[in-house]
Amino acid sequence: MEEIFAILRGTFSKYVEANRLQLKSEELTYVRDKLNAMKLKLGNLPEEKSSEYYNEHYRRANFSDFDFIKNLEQALALRTYLQHAPLLVNESRLQLYQYYVNDDVTKARTSPYYENERNTLIVPLIFLQWPLFDHRQHPIFVQSLMGFILGHELSHAFEQEGILYDSLGNESPMGWQIRQSELFQNSLQCAAGTPFASLKERLADLNGLQLAYDSFFGLHHDSQLFEYRPYEFESEFLAPQLFYLSFAQFFCGSLPPVLGHDMDDVRVNVSVKNIQQFAKDFKCPLQKKHHEQEQQQQQLNYCQMWRPSQV
Template sequence: MWIICLALIACVTVEAQKVSNPNTRLLDNILSYVDTEVSACDDYFGHACGKYAKKHLDDPFTEITQMVDHKVNQDLLTLMQELEQRSLQPNFNRTGVEAKVWSFYHTCRNASSDTRSGRHYLTLVPPDEGLTWPQFTPEGSVWPGERFKWMETLARLHRYGEVNILMKVFIQSSPNNSSEYVMDLSMPSLEETGQRLRPFLETMRTLAVLGVPTASAITLTKKIKSLETALRNIIDEDDDDTNGQYMTVRQLQRRTGVHWQKFIELLLGQPIEPQFRVNVQSLGYFKALVQLLNDREPNVVASYMMTRLMLYLWEETMDSEEPLECVKDVRRNMNLATSLLYKERFLGSAGHLQRNSASVVQTFEQLRRQFLRLVKRNRLRLDRTQRKMITQKVHDMVLNIGNMPQHIDHRRYVSQHYASLDMSSGYLDYARSHLQLLEFRNRQWMSQLSHSPHRVSEYYYITDSSTGMSSSPYYMIRQNVIIVPYGFLQEPVFLPDSHNVFKFSLLGFILAHELMHAFDGHGVIYDGQGNLSEAGLQIGNSARFEAGLECINRNETAYLNERVADIDGIQLAYDAYFGAESHQNRTQPDFTDMPLQRIFFLNLAQFFCGNGDASNFLDHDTDAVRLKQTLTNFAAFYEAFQCPTALSTERCQLW
């Protein structure tokens, strides 16, 4: 009996040690996806990811970045439950960051469904003061179309973000001075489904939902669809000034015949001088737009703008009172606040964040050094000036963990950021709170015109909604910054105590991918300060650079720069760990007999494993295609899995 008990205790102890060992845990997770019946040489995605779909059949995510976001959302849900309890305490700071986050979450969860309706949104966003949208005109009255000024209404609608109605308004860095921001005016995009009116019957139903009487919905649908067709035609016809031209508001008014100063003042919420400078792309479009809108019935123009606004607003909300959906709503609308609270609650104990950050920075520095070795080898045969520019850009690149300004008190910074946002209201009104947050974010974007950070260490990216909900790293080309959200630094992507082979093969690859965006076909033309560089333009136009791009694009892709980042990124991560000049310890670890090379490529595959629909992949090829192209003719991969060498052994690469 004692022998049996001791044996059981020993077994339990061994299993507990395996679970507590980060390397064993990571490797077991990797192997749980592997389908050994599929050849790694013939179908590596099927081999490395073959059992992923079955394992995660009932999970609310389809790949690793969604898994990480789901974990972050679950953590934030726990935080919201804690804030609910704290909000009941008499010492709860009702003007602090927590109170503002809790207020929006509480409103999302508990506001009446009537406050989410399109009609309610439209009562809060009228076309002008004292003027309603046409369908809300009292029975027996005529909508006063003569009071409708489409230019002023357009400005009011653009206060809620990148609405893409009749034009785009962006605040972006000047080409030759990345620390100087300018207002950019350009044509709208009607290419994507969410950027234009829906098909005829859907548009009719949308108008009905927004209160348009059934009797007039058919005629109005025809007219606003006709207006959008005419809009598309002038977009297609106009291809001049594609690089834009700087001009004053006074000059723009003179050339288009409309009151742009009033438009910008309404948008900014403050007066401007006639000498205010803007960058106008496709001036011919704006001339034609003025003519088009002046020729159409005011109620048709107003109804088109109103419908497009509501399509935008519906896209900007999770439209659900479910707890996790409301957490996502908070993230997308209050990203800076949720990042701070996530950091303090889940990463703040026992130096957890410092340990994680130090490990990530150490990995990134190895990647930086490896890329500098590539520049020194000079495969592209750059001249001295070109090498100097690229080298300086690599040195200048900043890794920003958490999307927070560096070397300052984050709590104080975030509190000041939201100081002007008043979320206190006795009546729970979802649309009012949502519009308030959209307008607040847009004011932050616009404020860059007057006080943008002059040092990259002060930089914080004001996220759009989709970026705000995501924990995935990204590269800011004009700031030369890689941003790694706090939520990404967790298992299975990253464990600070894991073996370095895991760090370099997954997070290392992801960081290398983002680093390579600084030197792909688009990024290479900017220097380390984010300014257009003559040396960079020369590199991008050089025969060897163009030949590298052409080789990488043999299996044609619409996302060439992403493929460049994948192919050169995996080479960079691999060489940073296995390269002859690397100082990494590559002795066989005691937690497995599997060769380190094989672990490297199996762990890399975790980034691409998934069971999502092809429509889920925005601005990228599918994961299966990406993984195949990333490893095509990669000799180290063939060696790791003992694959026969391909007939064509040329490995395409850029750097």
């Protein structure tokens, strides 16, 4: 997980340096600082194992040997105190050796999620098992699934809501300044061009898939020169095609859509539609088979926010 996260962050750093949004120097510094300070946390349990840590952690609670209701009240009071105590400390942020409890029931705790106030991407341990993740899988399947999921969550830090929070998880005027910039707004309008359940989830899908793709193949690869033959029964597919098929397979099912997300088929179709390489990877013909002008016009129709356009 750490390796996948590091690769994704490195690719996004290349996006930032290309400066597609034409950000000012101080705005670029704001984005760089946030990206570099972002943390990955596996599981939601303390890393501390010493009895001294737990004695100090629960010092303020007055637990009883026989009164369950009182103990519950004490635990809730302690949690509330610990969640608000950092407000008294300048430039405080989540201490990653401690666990974090969130009362937001709209978020699925079994799937990875990003916390704006802590600039932290959390991956529940239950998620790290077959068929979602297995270290024996070929990297192309790991990157197309887990790379997309982590890329999706990383991207939440830089969509229209996440950008408002700085590297320490505090709301910042600089984030509002970036959000109101012309090119940022143009990207929002492009992504909002078709119906959606949540614009920020749409943006995370678009950027997350592109980020995972670029992290595996590189920003300047040529699919026509790259061949991949992992298994004999898959010899008909090239690597980029397998990447998309593995990504799409994740959304194959009969479950209802996740709260605040588009239907699964919509998420897949909209995401691949906005990846410029998809048409090349599957050799899709242009609607009009003429000249560079048509190709340039199609390129303008791709909704991308951070990825540099001239690659």
